[in-house]
Amino acid sequence: MPSTTNKWEWQIDKSTSFWSHSPKELWAYRFLLAGLIKRQFLLNYQQTILGPLWIFFQPILTLVTYVMVFNKLIGISTGNLPPVVFYASGIILWNFFSDSFTGSSGTFKENAHIFSKVYFPRIVMPVSIVSTHFIRFLMQLLLFLMVIIYYSLFSDLRLHLNIWILALPVSITFIGLMALGVGLLCSLLTAKYRDLTNLVTLGIRLVMFVTPVIYPVTAIPERLRWVVQINPLTPLFELFRLSLFGEGYVTVPQVFYSLGIIVLVLIGATLLFNKQCDKLIDVV
């Protein structure tokens, strides 16, 4: 029999592994990743008049609301930063996190029809969603930088451009990785038990209130600060503001705590995702 001398290139059996794809295989699907990102951009603005301008209008409208409600009406302190600058930074960061998370946590539910008809490494899908939101975030960041420049020229906002600016990409990257990590975990859980979808939407709203989006950590009474600081996103949000304005309540150990947690979550989630995704096709 010639089959005994054969060297098989692939094998399919009931066991699924934590490492289901070789880097070579993933690399071959880079075109799919790029295509999916492009598709999501195109789809968001089909049959809209303003088209991609919505990337900017959406946070601006949120910003106006936040300034009206939280600053003018309730009067939450924003530390030494002008409310517009403070909220704008919080909103674009939070939107990036929350959109990436919600998008990737729906991976199975939204793509069940594709997953059940064609094979490709499933992880490409959530990664493409997070990447899409990352690109949107970068565009919003550009707008935000223009706002900062305006404020530093025409008001007393002082930019602290020093070595801390290097922390900016770190904070952004890890917020994205965190969204991907928890998104992958939730996508696995909600794939089979849809009940959790409701909990997830509720949960993400609650998490916003223990993240310094609409208030700085310093605005919290000291004995309650641990509630906010246990959240691995908190040091990153503070780090973001610190790197631009020198205004943020965060220590180096807190940053490492946050990075450590995120790395663990992401690795764990990726491994579990690889292990479980093929089994879930039967039930989605």
Add this chain to the structure above:
Amino acid sequence: MPEVVITVEHLYKMYRLGSIGTGSFRQDLQRWWTSSVLNKQDPFFQVGEEFDSGKYSQHIMALQDVSFEVRQGDAIGIIGSNGSGKSTLLKIISRIVRPTEGVVKGKGKVSSLLEVGTGFHQELSGRENIYISGYILGMSKPEIKRKFDEIVAFSGVEKFVDTPVKRYSSGMYVRLAFAVAAHLEPDILIVDEVLAVGDADFQKKCLGKMREVSQSSGRTILFVSHSMQAIKNLCDKALWLNKGRMQAFGHVPEVINKYLNNNQKTNFRQSWDNPDEAPGNNWVRIKSVELIPKLEHSENILDIRTPLLVKFQFWSMKEDIVLSAGLLLFSISGECIFDLPSPTTLSHKGVMEGECLIPGDFLNDGSYYISLNFVKDTSVPLFDFDECLSFDLQDYRGEIQWYGKWWGTVRPKFPFCIKQADMVQK
């Protein structure tokens, strides 16, 4: 012999029936506990006959102990009735679902086309959809760019390539979607029943493309279809699945024959006592149809030597019509073998009868059915009585020591001989 590119070994696939709720959550916990923590076998899966007993009626075995080998360049047709596990098998080989037991090993790049238009999005234009569905099927950007014009030409939607596909007619949509898939260049191509969509012309084009792929470039194809004709045209081997079990694997005509024989029911006689209940209309109503095999001994089985007498009676409901009957014989795959009109007769109100003798040693072995029709004035159709009789003819070879499938729909015994005309002198 070409090398083996896929081997399927003892494949099982179990699906859980019913809805997912608290019950399934409990089972999940139980399964996780016994198989992961206690390291025992899955309590809901045991290979054996128990599955048929109804004890595990919440589960269905979509595939049971399927094993076969595919060689380089094979075109394998997979046949079976609905729910026989064909698509499940393809999904496992395409890595979409995991088997419950068993293993598939292979080499080479596999592309599968289980549905036309996977990854297509209604809102996007034809051009964008070509790219995205190409990527999903595993093509690279340069590859699609190179073949773009060819794909568009094959689909025939040149003018609409920048229009959102939601404005396409369903035919255009299907053509475009298939065109992308048709330009894949995998080592192994897996195609589910996708040709059922589209018009006859397009189906022909698709089949042609697939034949080109399998024959000229020597690629391996696994192909599911309900069209026996397509399988015969395209494939050199066939696999018959029945309720998840493999019934036959081998040469196409033999496997198809077994499958068709298994599926058909013989029907030798139908009769009605009351014209009001009988099939027909206010011209003619059927009283009886009957197939009488002229067997030498009544316990003999029908084989290709048996003459068959078809007898029928019907009520002629009107006075003075110039009537003729037609007898049509079909093979089980629906090809008409003959359409035999009777001479015309002037009929009066009352019972008419007719008979026709199909001689022995005329038809090949296989399954056949008979339809009757009634015509007025040699041109006005009155009534068609479709598929009123059906029968099987078994093979008979006599002295011939060869057991392959005999070709042809008929196997007549025309006078035929060979003889020595000249001899080379020793």
